[in-house]
Amino acid sequence: MTDKEFAAEKTTYETFTQEEYMVMKRDLLQPIQHIGTWGKVWIGFLITVCLAGVYAYYIQETKSKYVTVSLRDYTMWGVYISNFVFFVALSLIGVLMSAVLKLTNFEWYRPLARIAEVIAVAAIMLAGVSIVAAMGRPDRLHYLVMYGRIQSPIVWDIIVILTYVTTSLVLLFIPMIPSMSTCKNHLTNKPKWQMKMYDLLSFGWEGTPAQWKSLKKNVKILTIMVIPLGVSIHTVTAWLFATTLRAEWDSTNFGAYFVSGAFLLGVAGMVVAIFTIRKSYNLEKYLTEMHFDKLGQALVLMSFIYIYFNINEYLVPAYKMSGLHANHLLSLFVGEDALMYWSVVLFGMLIPAILPLFKGMRKPLPLTLIAVGVVIAAWFKRYLIVIPGLAHPYLPIQDVPVSWTHYSPSLVEMTIVAATFAAMLLIVTLFSRFFPIISVWEVAEGKLEGKDEIINYK
Amino acid sequence: MKSIKYIIILLVTGFFNLSAFAQEKEANMSISFVKEEGKNICKVLVTSEDKPVAEIAVKLSVKRLFGQLPIGGDVSTDETGVASFEFPDNLPLNPEGKLEVTAAVEDDENYGSFDVTTETQIGTKVDLSNLEKRERSLSGGRDRAPIYFIIASVVIISGIWGTLIYVVLQVFKLKKLKTT
Numbered sequence: 001m002t003d004k005e006f007a008a009e010k011t012t013y014e015t016f017t018q019e020e021y022m023v024m025k026r027d028l029l030q031p032i033q034h035i036g037t038w039g040k041v042w043i044g045f046l047i048t049v050c051l052a053g054v055y056a057y058y059i060q061e062t063k064s065k066y067v068t069v070s071l072r073d074y075t076m077w078g079v080y081i082s083n084f085v086f087f088v089a090l091s092l093i094g095v096l097m098s099a100v101l102k103l104t105n106f107e108w109y110r111p112l113a114r115i116a117e118v119i120a121v122a123a124i125m126l127a128g129v130s131i132v133a134a135m136g137r138p139d140r141l142h143y144l145v146m147y148g149r150i151q152s153p154i155v156w157d158i159i160v161i162l163t164y165v166t167t168s169l170v171l172l173f174i175p176m177i178p179s180m181s182t183c184k185n186h187l188t189n190k191p192k193w194q195m196k197m198y199d200l201l202s203f204g205w206e207g208t209p210a211q212w213k214s215l216k217k218n219v220k221i222l223t224i225m226v227i228p229l230g231v232s233i234h235t236v237t238a239w240l241f242a243t244t245l246r247a248e249w250d251s252t253n254f255g256a257y258f259v260s261g262a263f264l265l266g267v268a269g270m271v272v273a274i275f276t277i278r279k280s281y282n283l284e285k286y287l288t289e290m291h292f293d294k295l296g297q298a299l300v301l302m303s304f305i306y307i308y309f310n311i312n313e314y315l316v317p318a319y320k321m322s323g324l325h326a327n328h329l330l331s332l333f334v335g336e337d338a339l340m341y342w343s344v345v346l347f348g349m350l351i352p353a354i355l356p357l358f359k360g361m362r363k364p365l366p367l368t369l370i371a372v373g374v375v376i377a378a379w380f381k382r383y384l385i386v387i388p389g390l391a392h393p394y395l396p397i398q399d400v401p402v403s404w405t406h407y408s409p410s411l412v413e414m415t416i417v418a419a420t421f422a423a424m425l426l427i428v429t430l431f432s433r434f435f436p437i438i439s440v441w442e443v444a445e446g447k448l449e450g451k452d453e454i455i456n457y458k
Numbered sequence: 459m460k461s462i463k464y465i466i467i468l469l470v471t472g473f474f475n476l477s478a479f480a481q482e483k484e485a486n487m488s489i490s491f492v493k494e495e496g497k498n499i500c501k502v503l504v505t506s507e508d509k510p511v512a513e514i515a516v517k518l519s520v521k522r523l524f525g526q527l528p529i530g531g532d533v534s535t536d537e538t539g540v541a542s543f544e545f546p547d548n549l550p551l552n553p554e555g556k557l558e559v560t561a562a563v564e565d566d567e568n569y570g571s572f573d574v575t576t577e578t579q580i581g582t583k584v585d586l587s588n589l590e591k592r593e594r595s596l597s598g599g600r601d602r603a604p605i606y607f608i609i610a611s612v613v614i615i616s617g618i619w620g621t622l623i624y625v626v627l628q629v630f631k632l633k634k635l636k637t638t
Contacts, residue, residue: 149600150611163618170625177632204633211635218625225621 021444025186028440031281031432033187039280039433046426053419056412057133065136068412074400075390075407080134082382083417087127087424088161088237089262089378094120094168095230096266099223108294110442111286115273116266117172118437122427124165124233126420133416153239160233167229171222173201174215178441181205194434234258241385247324248389257309261381264302268352268374271295273428275368277437286438289364296362299371303353310349327392337388340380348377482570485511489561489576491545498580500529500545502561503538506569510539514566518543521558529559551581 060068071078097116101109132138148155180202184195205211238258241249251257271292278287317325318333332341352374355361361370391405409417431437485506492499500518504511514535519526527549533541541561551557557580562573594604 147600149598150603151596151598151607159615163615163622166622167618170622174625174629177629203629204636206636208635211632214628214632214635218628221621221625225618229618 024444025182025440027283027285028436028438028443029183029186031437032183032434033189035433039429043426043429043433046422046429049422050419050426053416053422056415056419060133060412060416061138068410070403070407070410070413072401072404072407073397074393074404075387077134077386077390078407079383079387079409079413079417080130082379082386083420084127084130084134085237085258085382085386086265086379087123087130087420088234089258089265089382090269091120091124091127091164091168092230092234092259092262093123093266093269094171095227096263097270098171099226099230102223103227106294108291110445111283111438112270112274112291113442114172114175114439115277115437116270117168118428118431119269119273119424121165121168121172122424122431124161124168125427126424128161128165129423130417130420133420153236153243156236157233157240160229160236164226164229164233167222167226171219171226174218174222175439175442176435177201177203177205177215178207179436179439181207182440183436197434231259234262245394246389247392247394248328248385251313253309253312257313260302260306260309261378264299264306264348264352264374265378267295267298267302268371268378271299271367271371272375275364275371277432278364281432281437283438286443292364292367293359293362296356296367299352299367299374300354300356303349307349307353310345324392324394328389331388331391332384337384341384344377344381344384346377347373348381483507483568485514485563485569485572487516487561487563487572487574489559489574491578491580498545498547500543500559500578502533502535502541502543504535504541504563505539510537511535511569512537512539514541514563514569516541517562517564518545519560519562520549521560526560545578545580547580547582549581550584551579553584553586555579555583557581 065071069078094117098109098113098120102113132141135141144155144158148158150156180198184198184202187195187198235255235258238254242251242254274287274291274295278284314329314332318329321329331337352370355370356367361367387407391407397404483506485504487505488503490501490503492501502516502518504514504516512535515532516535517532518529518541520529521527529545530543533543535541549557556577558575559578560573560575562571563569564571592598592602594602596604596607598604
């Protein structure tokens with residue numbers, strides 16, 4: 001390298017290190033440094049909804065479930081289970097938006113990774129809560145361990161959820177260790193316990209080459225491991241249905257169908273999340289229009305894949321229209337669930353597949369509106385997968401009570417579902433108020449060409 | 459005054475007891491099995507005060523796991539007080555090799571409800587040795603999981619959790635990698 005070249009490169013680094021890096025730190029630590037009035041109101045609102053959910057659960061468990069929930073012999077899985085499937089699907093956001101992009105060297109993943117991982121952790125936790133809410137006898141939860149069969153998909157669901165929660169938590173935490181050091185060194189006017197927490201969680205981080213090497217190796221191991229785990233968790237969830245004797249779930253397509261739906265939801269969820277975060281915390285410099293453009297393209301791809309699996313899932317049985325399939329399919333296509341079904345097809349598949357093909361629709365606001373539609377449609381899609389088919393059992397009973405043949409969730413059920421959403425948002429919100437929601441070092445590393453230079457910046 | 463009250467209560471309850479006794483006469487039943495023309499016939503004899511009771515509807519049932527399995531419909535007793543049921547010989551016997559057979563009369567206007575239970579060995583013995591020989595399968599019980607499935611599960615679970623534990627231990631070692 002000539003002296004001239006060396007000087008030019010040195011200047012680039014110095015300019016970056018001295019000013020830009022400090023600005024970056026300040027920007028990305030700002031949501032922790034200061035919580036405004038609206039921020040507090042938002043947290044208060046979420047806590048109130050969560051408490052309402054806790055009270056509704058108390059009512060559900062202390063009064064007769066026949067009165068408090070609408071579940072009956074036919075529709076024995078209601079909104080709790082569809083909500084569980086939704087949250088499991090959402091939890092795959094971490095796999096797609098962090099792990100897959102990281103391993104395939106898509107550099108624009110950097111500011112998105114931690115947002116995706118914290119949503120994944122929150123979603124999978126709330127999936128577990130939804131299952132417990134659905135249990136007739138939650139006091140017998142431990143029976144699954146005591147008497148469960150290793151061959152049962154339900155036991156595997158428990159195993160894979162616990163493993164995925166743990167892996168996601170560790171994968172969220174390890175890249176945060178340098179950020180803990182950043183918080184410890186740069187945050188001011190924070191309570192003593194909070195600073196102590198950063199000190200403890202930084203595990204003596206100094207940014208030595210050996211520490212960076214160890215950290216990056218461990219992150220890579222987890223990143224590779226979380227992909228098959230994430231795919232497994234949602235495939236096992238699909239098998240819970242596919243291995244149950246119900247006409248509408250009798251499909252070999254179910255695992256792939258669920259995973260593709262989860263990836264579509266993941267992209268849409270990410271769009272909504274980054275739009276909200278960049279607006280709330282003024283992070284337009286880091287969550288740029290380029291990210292919306294890329295996510296818009298991903299949304300199109302995922303929509304087409306999901307449409308393909310939907311065609312497989314519905315067209316073949318619809319062509320045959322045999323017995324019980326006909327009952328279920330006709331209620332979706334032209335019957336009592338038709339409005340919900342076609343709305344889901346429109347907002348959850350067709351619009352996100354077509355509109356973002358146009359560049360103007362990949363701008364933050366229009367893309368976010370499309371993504372909000374996808375997220376809402378995704379929840380109703382899980383409702384349509386779980387509930388309507390249950391009304392047509394293999395062995396229909398004569399003269400069944402009307403309440404068995406029609407299901408509409410009770411107030412208690414909807415309050416608990418609303419509380420799970422509030423709890424998920426609360427976890428993400430509180431996380432962003434205590435830890436950098438965008439990883440300072442990962443963004444800085446992406447900006448620097450030579451990756452080793454970041455070592456000395458704490 | 460109090461004693462008069464007790465006398466009235468005694469008289470009223472006594473009257474009702476007497477009237478109930480007057481309405482429902484006591485009857486007895488006995489069950490026997492005979493073989494007629496190669497068929498097993500269950501005969502239920504209903505008597506009252508040592509005389510046969512005719513034209514009374516009898517139900518016959520066998521105890522199963524979750525309740526009583528009816529054997530045919532209601533059969534009325536003939537003039538000899540006997541109700542005859544054709545009794546199948548293919549009902550699975552309980553682990554003791556017996557069947558619990560119950561004959562019952564329900565809500566008869568003269569005799570009310572009463573029943574009698576007996577045991578018989580007519581039926582099919584269940585070969586329980588099959589239970590012991592059951593093969594391991596995916597649909598088997600907790601203790602009958604296929605060996606390959608158990609091995610694969612243990613390898614996968616320990617592989618993933620082992621890696622997780624290794625990674626977490628590396629985090630605790632970060633302090634040792636400091637410069638000072």
